[in-house]
Amino acid sequence: xxxxxxxxxxxxxxxxxxxxxxxxxxxxxxxxxxxxxxxxxxxxxxxxxxxxxxxxxxxxxxxxxxxxxxxxxxxxxxxxxxxxxxxxxxxxxxxxxxxxxxxxxxxxxxxxxxxxxxxxxxxxxxxxxxxxxxxxxxxxxxxxxxxxxxxxxxxxxxxxxxxxxxxxxxxxxxxxxxxxxxxxxxxxxxxxxxxxxxxxxxxxxxxxxxxxxxxxxxxxxxxxxxxxxxxxxxxxxxxxxxxxxxxxxxxxxxxxxxxxxxxxxxxxxxxxxxxxxxxxxxxxxxxxxxxxxxxxxxxxxxxxxxx
Numbered sequence: 001x002x003x004x005x006x007x008x009x010x011x012x013x014x015x016x017x018x019x020x021x022x023x024x025x026x027x028x029x030x031x032x033x034x035x036x037x038x039x040x041x042x043x044x045x046x047x048x049x050x051x052x053x054x055x056x057x058x059x060x061x062x063x064x065x066x067x068x069x070x071x072x073x074x075x076x077x078x079x080x081x082x083x084x085x086x087x088x089x090x091x092x093x094x095x096x097x098x099x100x101x102x103x104x105x106x107x108x109x110x111x112x113x114x115x116x117x118x119x120x121x122x123x124x125x126x127x128x129x130x131x132x133x134x135x136x137x138x139x140x141x142x143x144x145x146x147x148x149x150x151x152x153x154x155x156x157x158x159x160x161x162x163x164x165x166x167x168x169x170x171x172x173x174x175x176x177x178x179x180x181x182x183x184x185x186x187x188x189x190x191x192x193x194x195x196x197x198x199x200x201x202x203x204x205x206x207x208x209x210x211x212x213x214x215x216x217x218x219x220x221x222x223x224x225x226x227x228x229x230x231x232x233x234x235x236x237x238x239x240x241x242x243x244x245x246x247x248x249x250x251x252x253x254x255x256x257x258x259x260x261x262x263x264x265x266x267x268x269x270x271x272x273x274x275x276x277x278x279x280x281x282x283x284x285x286x287x288x289x290x291x292x293x294x295x296x297x298x299x300x301x302x303x304x305x306x307x
Contacts, residue, residue: 018085018248027256028060029085029248032075034067036220040278041240042066044147044271045088048242051263059256061086079245080140086244091146092177094241100135101241105179110237115149115272118237122146123268142249144242144264149275152234156223157210158203161231162294164188172210173199183235203227214238215282224289231294232283238275 018030031049035041042065049061069075069084072093078084080097091104110118121128123145136143155161159170168188174180176193184191192208202208203226211223218230242264249257287293 018082018245026058026060027252028062029244029260030062030064030069030083031086031088032064032069032078032084033088034065034070034072034075035088036066036217039216039220040147040214040238040271040275041088041090043274043278044240044242044267047267047270048263051266052259055259055263057255057259059252059259076141079243082245082248084245085248086144086242088240088242091239091241092175092180092236094243095177095179098135098139098141100132102179103132104237104239105177105183107183107235110150111152111234113150115276118148118150119268119272122148122239136243137246140246141243142246144244144261145268146239146241147268147271147275148237148239149272151214151238151275151279152232153212153214153236153238154218155210155212155231155233155235156218156227156229156291157231158228159209160229160292160294161210161233170210171208172212173202173208174212180236200226212236214279215286216278219282219285219289222289224286224291227291229294230283230286230291238279 018028031045033041033045035045045063045065049063052059052061070078072087072089073096075084075087075089076093076097079087091101094101095105120126123129133143155172157170157172159166161167161170164187167184170184170189172184172189172191173194174184174191181191181193189210194202194208199208199211200221200223203211203223210227212233212235213221213223215230218224218227244260252260283293
């Protein structure tokens with residue numbers, strides 16, 4: 001309780017600085033996410049922070065990673081209120097705030113496409129980008145971009161998962177996302193939403209016997225210690241979005257908007273090859289930790305086949 005109260009006080013005090021000009025004529029933007037050190041989202045946010053700093057234009061990103069200011073839903077809510085300025089997270093938690101983002105929950109839709117094609121739709125001058133940006137604005141947020149390179153969320157399990165029939169009765173932990181749960185139910189699994197902090201011990205004790213996440217998340221959480229198989233199901237695009245409070249964005253000086261937009265655009269492009277490398281390296285790490293990789297062929301798209 002003391003920690004919670006301290007956090008509320010901190011957010012209340014810092015909210016006045018989420019977008020504020022200091023005595024040194026600097027504008028500070030509080031940025032926060034839940035990603036662990038070294039995960040793709042963390043590297044992305046740090047890259048933006050460093051690029052903004054290098055521009056030396058009087059704009060400062062004050063970055064708090066690893067859930068220091070709350071979970072994904074907390075941070076999105078704080079961004080809406082303007083208590084923080086910017087947050088980075090995967091798309092699933094955003095659905096509760098922006099229903100249109102549920103398009104990313106459609107299973108297997110992205111798995112057939114390469115990163116360049118997906119990027120043109122998500123970040124280019126496309127009708128999709130225009131419409132999804134409007135949806136963000138209705139929620140009081142301004143979309144800065146989507147980070148992806150055709151890498152995906154995968155499934156880990158203590159059961160060999162090679163065909164659809166293997167998923168029947170599988171107790172799999174999911175995020176608190178109704179669309180994700182509907183998908184797993186449709187293929188015969190038994191999805192269980194569970195807090196992230198409880199997942200490792202739940203897998204260890206057999207409360208659930210599977211979960212789904214991107215390779216870097218699986219590796220950083222040491223799931224190779226409690227799971228036998230990594231099934232490259234490629235069911236959901238591993239995509240991180242970055243957004244800023246809309247009022248804060250519009251109140252920025254034009255030159256600061258330009259610096260921020262440029263930093264995000266450059267970071268998105270630089271992260272593309274890194275995402276592919278992060279995916280490959282972490283799959284190898286999980287394999288070295290004793291996990292069996294199922295249906296993984298470098299460079300190919302994986303689909304689940306029926307017996």
